Amino acid sequence: AQSVTQLDSHVSVSEGTPVLLRCNYSSSYSPSLFWYVQHPNKGLQLLLKYTSAATLVKGINGFEAEFKKSETSFHLTKPSAHMSDAAEYFCVVTRSGGSYIPTFGRGTSLIVHP
Amino acid sequence: DAGVIQSPRHEVTEMGQEVTLRCKPISGHDYLFWYRQTMMRGLELLIYFNNNVPIDDSGMPEDRFSAKMPNASFSTLKIQPSEPRDSAVYFCASSLYLKVETQYFGPGTRLLVL
Numbered sequence: 001a002q003s004v005t006q007l008d009s010h011v012s013v014s015e016g017t018p019v020l021l022r023c024n025y026s027s028s029y030s031p032s033l034f035w036y037v038q039h040p041n042k043g044l045q046l047l048l049k050y051t052s053a054a055t056l057v058k059g060i061n062g063f064e065a066e067f068k069k070s071e072t073s074f075h076l077t078k079p080s081a082h083m084s085d086a087a088e089y090f091c092v093v094t095r096s097g098g099s100y101i102p103t104f105g106r107g108t109s110l111i112v113h114p
Numbered sequence: 115d116a117g118v119i120q121s122p123r124h125e126v127t128e129m130g131q132e133v134t135l136r137c138k139p140i141s142g143h144d145y146l147f148w149y150r151q152t153m154m155r156g157l158e159l160l161i162y163f164n165n166n167v168p169i170d171d172s173g174m175p176e177d178r179f180s181a182k183m184p185n186a187s188f189s190t191l192k193i194q195p196s197e198p199r200d201s202a203v204y205f206c207a208s209s210l211y212l213k214v215e216t217q218y219f220g221p222g223t224r225l226l227v228l
Contacts, residue, residue, distance in 0.1 A: 041123075043118065043205060043221050101159060
């Protein structure tokens with residue numbers, strides 16, 4: 001069994017300040033973890049993925065995430081927020097090795113103030 | 115490439131009516147997925163196809179829902195009869211491989227059942 005919890009439904013930051021979106025997971029087996037972004041009226045786009053290689057994963061648009069097994073966390077960070085980062089972000093877990101059914105978090109809405 | 119195409123983008127219907135959602139996957143992709151996104155349940159996988167054959171429909175909520183893929187370039191998700199609780203955004207995604215990180219998502223169809 002697997003589950004994912006995004007700890008904040010909304011995160012509000014000022015442009016130029018750091019971003020932290022929190023995700024905790026639960027999995028009975030070795031997980032693969034992903035972050036997706038969804039801009040208004042658009043489909044989901046893959047930001048980054050962890051698949052049992054390096055624990056610090058770099059993605060597109062300056063985002064990165066760190067896999068911490070001891071804390072069962074996979075938090076998403078960015079050093080400096082940009083207005084274009086305002087969107088919905090989803091943390092996703094699947095079973096490592098290609099087993100299909102993904103479990104999506106409920107999403108975190110990132111609000112960026114000028 | 116135009117990406118995954120979904121139609122209609124918005125649908126408003128009355129309870130009891132039949133609703134048909136359409137999806138054109140990216141050419142050459144062997145896998146097609148239907149997801150539903152609601153505030154209550156987040157993003158859920160409904161069904162997926164491989165080479166036009168339904169592989170796993172365990173996420174389909176009930177018999178009122180059906181999905182078909184008559185050829186490699188077209189799929190439908192039908193709800194008959196529709197109910198207000200079916201109101202959601204329905205996403206179609208396609209991919210070359212059976213791995214969530216390789217999926218390309220369409221823009222979604224926003225369905226409102228009155």
